[in-house]
Amino acid sequence: MAVSKFKEALNSGKFLVTCEIGPPKGSDLTQMLHHVDLLKYRVDALNVTDHQSSVMRFPSLGGCLAVKERGGEPILQMTCRDRNRLALQADLMFAHTRGINNVLCLTGDSILVGDHKGAKGVFDLDSVQLLRTVRQMEAGKDMAGNDLEGAVGFCAGAVVTPEATPIEPQMIKFEKKVEAGAEFFQTQAVYDLDKFAKFMEYARQFPVKVLAGMVLLTSVGMAKFLNANIPGIVVPQELIDELANAGRGRALHKGIEIAGRMIAALKKDSICDGVHIMAIGKEEVVPEILAKAGL
Amino acid sequence: MRSITKRKPVEEVEQSLKGFEQVYILGCGTCATMTKTGGRDQVLEIKEYLESLEKTVTGWTVIPIACDEMTEVAMRENERPLRNAGCVLVMACALGVHRISTYTNNPVIPALDTLFIGLEEKPGHFREVCIQCGQCVLGETAGICPVTACNKGLLNGPCGGTNDGKCEVDKNKDCAWTLIYRRLKLQGRLDLMRKYHPPKNYQTAPRPKTVIISTSEENQDGSV
Numbered sequence: 127m128a129v130s131k132f133k134e135a136l137n138s139g140k141f142l143v144t145c146e147i148g149p150p151k152g153s154d155l156t157q158m159l160h161h162v163d164l165l166k167y168r169v170d171a172l173n174v175t176d177h178q179s180s181v182m183r184f185p186s187l188g189g190c191l192a193v194k195e196r197g198g199e200p201i202l203q204m205t206c207r208d209r210n211r212l213a214l215q216a217d218l219m220f221a222h223t224r225g226i227n228n229v230l231c232l233t234g235d236s237i238l239v240g241d242h243k244g245a246k247g248v249f250d251l252d253s254v255q256l257l258r259t260v261r262q263m264e265a266g267k268d269m270a271g272n273d274l275e276g277a278v279g280f281c282a283g284a285v286v287t288p289e290a291t292p293i294e295p296q297m298i299k300f301e302k303k304v305e306a307g308a309e310f311f312q313t314q315a316v317y318d319l320d321k322f323a324k325f326m327e328y329a330r331q332f333p334v335k336v337l338a339g340m341v342l343l344t345s346v347g348m349a350k351f352l353n354a355n356i357p358g359i360v361v362p363q364e365l366i367d368e369l370a371n372a373g374r375g376r377a378l379h380k381g382i383e384i385a386g387r388m389i390a391a392l393k394k395d396s397i398c399d400g401v402h403i404m405a406i407g408k409e410e411v412v413p414e415i416l417a418k419a420g421l
Numbered sequence: 422m423r424s425i426t427k428r429k430p431v432e433e434v435e436q437s438l439k440g441f442e443q444v445y446i447l448g449c450g451t452c453a454t455m456t457k458t459g460g461r462d463q464v465l466e467i468k469e470y471l472e473s474l475e476k477t478v479t480g481w482t483v484i485p486i487a488c489d490e491m492t493e494v495a496m497r498e499n500e501r502p503l504r505n506a507g508c509v510l511v512m513a514c515a516l517g518v519h520r521i522s523t524y525t526n527n528p529v530i531p532a533l534d535t536l537f538i539g540l541e542e543k544p545g546h547f548r549e550v551c552i553q554c555g556q557c558v559l560g561e562t563a564g565i566c567p568v569t570a571c572n573k574g575l576l577n578g579p580c581g582g583t584n585d586g587k588c589e590v591d592k593n594k595d596c597a598w599t600l601i602y603r604r605l606k607l608q609g610r611l612d613l614m615r616k617y618h619p620p621k622n623y624q625t626a627p628r629p630k631t632v633i634i635s636t637s638e639e640n641q642d643g644s645v
Contacts, residue, residue, distance in 0.1 A: 207573075211620060233580040236572050236590045247573060254577040255620045269620065287581040295602040298614050299578035305617070314581055357584035 130227035131199045132171040133281035136310055136335050141393045142400025143169045143421060144201065144337060145412055149184035159192060161409040166198030168413060171228060173201040173402065177208060180240025187217060190226045202226050205234025210250040211269050218263060222278040230283045231256040257282055257306035282307055287314040287358035288325035297328065304332045312402040314358045315341035317365055319388060323397050335399040338392055342405045342415065343381035346370050382411055386418020423540065424452040424514035425547045426459065426533040431470060437530045443477045445506035447521060449487035449513035458533050459512030467512065467532060479506040487517030496524045555625035561613045563604035570597035576618035
């Protein structure tokens with residue numbers, strides 16, 4: 127079975143860094159490939175989104191192939207929103223044959239938050255069932271119990287929202303994902319490190335690696351937007367004030383500094399196993415964030 | 422059971438009736454009356470509208486229960502004005518439209534869109550509670566259906582889009598899994614939420630769904 131370079135990194139005990147790559151809306155891949163080239167040797171894996179926020183884009187599979195072709199380590203994001211169980215299994219087999227060895231299993235956002243609001247939301251499986259499907263296909267069986275001519279092999283991950291209220295239902299689901307075979311987790315963006323450290327005390331009981339989600343703050347408006355619109359994200363007022371006091375045209379710079387500082391703190395105190403950076407269109411500055419974090 | 426409907430935009434109704442100068446209107450005295458979409462008042466309202474378009478309404482009636490087989494009797498009583506019309510405009514849910522279609526050879530045009538089967542929680546407030554999936558999980562979900570009440574129909578707990586007990590789709594809507602969690606916790610049955618639910622069988626009753634209730638001549642499975 128092909129060995130996932132990312133899995134080797136997970137097991138190495140080093141502080142991990144992954145970064146999100148958002149494919150374009152359209153067939154011009156210039157900018158995405160530029161981001162891939164910029165980051166492929168600086169991070170442990172590049173995580174390619176799957177119609178993020180239910181907005182139709184170039185596919186995650188295509189983005190992962192591009193990462194692979196250019197020498198990077200891709201993580202295939204796979205949501206349950208757009209494909210039924212036949213299509214999901216087929217794409218897992220295809221990814222495996224093309225050297226894509228990591229998969230992140232997600233439920234997927236609702237159709238209603240995206241740009242094709244009249245589409246049919248599939249959700250034939252949920253994230254827990256998809257994780258189990260990966261493991262079953264690794265054992266050489268499809269979901270119907272038929273033998274596969276050639277199994278698959280993946281380092282499989284999932285997501286968790288440590289700041290959701292109430293938190294207990296999220297914890298129960300987290301544990302179901304662990305039982306289903308998740309090896310690593312990336313979290314929704316976290317900004318309150320004390321609160322996150324408490325979550326990690328709980329998560330440390332389980333044999334999984336956790337990468338803290340890091341969404342780059344680019345302006346006061348963007349931080350307020352996250353607070354108002356994105357469930358499970360809480361940007362504390364001190365950080366918003368810090369961005370506001372950065373001075374004209376300096377908010378992005380301040381955001382980079384905040385992200386770098388937080389990553390350094392997470393690493394220094396070994397709070398979690400790594401970070402997952404979501405720069406959302408500002409991938410250009412990820413090397414700067416890493417430099418500020420001392421990585 | 423309540424079949425919840427909404428009125429189609431009048432422009433759509435007008436478009437559907439293009440080429441029909443004589444129209445017969447049928448309303449329904451049950452669900453569509455309760456939802457104020459196909460009762461007497463709405464029938465009279467659309468009658469007036471059609472007349473303003475210079476169409477002739479050959480007659481109208483509100484059938485007590487349009488989906489019931491007694492509809493045939495009501496339609497026979499109105500045979501002449503029905504026959505004089507080029508089409509029947511139905512202000513009932515799709516069940517009514519189907520029933521009525523079996524008793525006339527005239528084109529049957531729906532004036533309503535059927536939204537869901539729901540409960541009236543308080544006067545005028547209707548909520549979908551069951552999508553009739555054929556595989557009931559209510560016993561394990563504290564009587565709240567995640568297949569219906571969760572936007573994604575998730576079986577193994579909430580998605581990451583929920584916060585403060587609300588749904589990512591609409592902050593005014595409750596997250597089904599938070600409701601289930603709270604009620605199971607209250608009942609001391611949270612272990613049910615930890616249980617893994619395998620993928621659903623979406624073909625328990627393949628479409629078109631049919632059921633034959635056994636009669637004296639037939640066995641339970643419908644075979645004679």
